[in-house]
Amino acid sequence: MEEQLNNILRGREDDESGAHATFSVGSTHVDRRLHQMFFADRDYEGGCLEMEIEYPPNSKPEVRIESCVEKGYSVVSVSCKDRPKLMFDIVCTLTDMQYAVFHATISSDGPSASQEYFIRHMDGCTLESEEEKQKVVKCLEAAIRRRISEGFSLELCAKDRVGLLSEVTRVLRENGLSVTRAGVTTVGEKAKNVFYVRDASGNPVEMKTIERLREEIGQTMMLNVKKVPTSAKAPETGSLAKTSFFFGGLLEKFRT
Numbered sequence: 001m002e003e004q005l006n007n008i009l010r011g012r013e014d015d016e017s018g019a020h021a022t023f024s025v026g027s028t029h030v031d032r033r034l035h036q037m038f039f040a041d042r043d044y045e046g047g048c049l050e051m052e053i054e055y056p057p058n059s060k061p062e063v064r065i066e067s068c069v070e071k072g073y074s075v076v077s078v079s080c081k082d083r084p085k086l087m088f089d090i091v092c093t094l095t096d097m098q099y100a101v102f103h104a105t106i107s108s109d110g111p112s113a114s115q116e117y118f119i120r121h122m123d124g125c126t127l128e129s130e131e132e133k134q135k136v137v138k139c140l141e142a143a144i145r146r147r148i149s150e151g152f153s154l155e156l157c158a159k160d161r162v163g164l165l166s167e168v169t170r171v172l173r174e175n176g177l178s179v180t181r182a183g184v185t186t187v188g189e190k191a192k193n194v195f196y197v198r199d200a201s202g203n204p205v206e207m208k209t210i211e212r213l214r215e216e217i218g219q220t221m222m223l224n225v226k227k228v229p230t231s232a233k234a235p236e237t238g239s240l241a242k243t244s245f246f247f248g249g250l251l252e253k254f255r256t
Contacts, residue, residue, distance in 0.1 A: 044142035082113035158221030
């Protein structure tokens with residue numbers, strides 16, 4: 001690509017303008033990196049995501065996959081409670097599973113969201129087997145639920161450095177904890193990471209595990225532990241007007 005673009009920018013062989021193309025590979029978006037780490041850990045197979053969650057009426061995530069034979073697409077339909085970054089979580093998950101989104105319809109009516117994605121695998125194939133469809137459904141449900149805050153929240157503050165996020169998640173995993181949601185913020189040279197955790201079976205974390213974490217992590221960073229009530233409600237965002245829009249090529253930027 002770089003060679004071909006250089007040829008275009010230079011134009012004629014006698015062009016001495018010195019035009020050239022430069023490629024820069026940036027760092028992966030933090031939220032997307034967290035999705036990738038959870039996916040690699042196969043959290044969609046069970047664990048904390050199998051715990052009973054109290055959803056408001058008609059707001060439990062529902063994922064359906066159908067075939068659009070005449071257009072050669074698989075259609076992924078998602079209905080759930082609307083929230084910030086819902087589309088981001090879904091598109092990142094599809095992309096990391098090697099599916100390309102060609103068209104999508106997004107709508108919201110008050111607190112509810114309805115999203116429809118027309119996808120194909122990167123090799124151009126649609127979802128044919130029931131096993132493949134079930135895996136996509138489970139992975140999307142997991143991506144939606146990861147932002148639900150329950151159990152304990154661990155707030156860690158330390159000097160930012162390469163590999164900090166991987167090191168912290170490794171320590172949590174080695175202590176039998178599953179991360180249900182995470183937030184990462186960097187201000188100057190300081191990194192503040194918040195992890196909402198439960199044990200590997202989806203149960204509340206025992207205090208002896210928390211104390212063990214304090215001893216292991218507390219030597220290199222500040223650790224603050226808070227209990228998140230299971231009945232906690234999301235902050236009110238005011239009344240939402242019904243909105244909807246359609247887009248296709250806009251999703252291209254999510255593929256990188």
